[in-house]
Structure formats: C-alpha cells, structure tokens
Amino acid sequence: MGLTRTEIFTKEQNELAILLKAMAHPARVAILQHIIASKTCICGDLVDELGLAQATISQHLKELKNAGLIQGTIEGVSVCYCINPENWEKLKNQLNLFLGGYVASASCC
C-alpha cells in the first residue's frame, strides 16, 4: 500500500493532519519563524539564512503556500512572503481546540 486512507477519517481530522504535516519539517519551522520574526514580508533572504539549496527552499515555500500558511506576492524581480493571517488564526483555533481538549486528571496509566 503506502498511501494514507483518508476516506476513513473525518474532514476535520484530514485537514488538521495536512496543516500539521506542512509545518512538520525543521526547514519549514525555520522559514515560518523567520517570516514571523521579521514582522514583515521577506523577499529572498531565506537562501542566505538557511543552509539549503535554492531549489529546496523554493519547494518548501511551495508546500507552505499550498497549505495556506503563507502567501506571496511578486515584487519586481523577487517574491515576498508573509503569513496568511486568516489561515494562521484558523490553525491556532483548531490546535487550541485539539490540544486544549485534554485536561490532565488523576493519571490512569
């Protein structure tokens, strides 16, 4: 086999898994942190910042964009990326619901 059986899970479970997967790589965590830290669009300083090839970073950016976590606009010869505010908020809410659903009680195991 080798392919996730998405059809047996709920839409919510699949969507959350997709968002988590988009962030589940140290390079993509680093990219997001860099975008957040710079507090504005970043235009092409990622290749110098991280130690990965340009093609690799472009690929990671594409995945983040596909997941809707970031957005980019062409700015002359370069492309500027920033967080997608709506989706970031949605993700925060979904994760808060998911993670906050657990309330530590008397340990059972």
Added chain:
Amino acid sequence: MGLTRTEIFTKEQNELAILLKAMAHPARVAILQHIIASKTCICGDLVDELGLAQATISQHLKELKNAGLIQGTIEGVSVCYCINPENWEKLKNQLNLFLGGYVASASCC
C-alpha cells in the same frame, strides 16, 4: 538525497518538527482525539473504532509513544494508553509560543 539535514537547524526547530510530524497523520489525530474524549485510559478499542488493521494501529501507537505524546501500561492481556501529561503540556507551550509569535499587522503582501 532524501534525508532531512537536521544538523543545520536548531534543537528547538528539530524537536518541534518531530512532535508535529508525530501528529501529522489523520489516524494519529483520530487516536489522540479518541484517547482525549474517553477521558481515561483506553485499552484496545481502537481497532474496532478506526477502520485500520491491527498492525497498522499498533505502528501508529508506537510512533505516538516514541514522540512522548502518549504512554501505555500493560493491563493484564491488553495495553492501556493515555496522554502523557507533562509532554502534552510542553507541546502546548511550545506551539503557543510558535503560533502566538505572529501578530497580524497591516498586511504587507
């Protein structure tokens, strides 16, 4: 290549990515939700609940356990799983820091 170059990222970035990856599958989201919803240990009703083979579920449980998100104790012939309270708290804090680091401002792109 095909293997993540962890050495070029920080310990924090790698650890967060590992935790996110552990959750980044609909089956594992479903397993965690089921454990949380039942509010106590669950002992082997996952195979009936989800539509996956026993071997597959055992594998997913192992990954969640390796990541430290759940813990299990042998209870007679079956094994009971529950959330690992300390690590769950840690994950919540790390994610809040990460996700909360972004504050929506005047959109730039």
Added chain:
DNA sequence: ATTATTTATTGCAATATTACGATATATTTT
C-alpha cells in the same frame, strides 16, 4: 537586445512513510 538577478520547475537518487498479512509474544482462561 544582452546580461544579471531572482524564483520556479524538472528530473532523479536516496530515504521515509503507510498499510497489511503473517507471525511472534505475553497473559488469562479453561
């Protein structure tokens, strides 16, 4: 128009993940 600059895409090799049947292990019941 040519050259430089920046990002995207393609192609490919190495590795990882997903799923499951078969089988092993471990405990309880008979």
Added chain:
DNA sequence: AAAATATATCGTAATATTGCAATAAATAAT
C-alpha cells in the same frame, strides 16, 4: 498444558518526501 485474547514485530509492496543540480521563466539593469 492447551486454547483464547490482545498487542507487537517482521517483511514487503506501494507511495511520498527530501535534497540538489540543471534548467527554465520572468523582470530589471545596462
């Protein structure tokens, strides 16, 4: 001790991910 029950592990096939060199595409500067 043998059978039943529950979980783990092994082996394997199918698919996905990661990384990069090479190349394409698109705009800016000369």
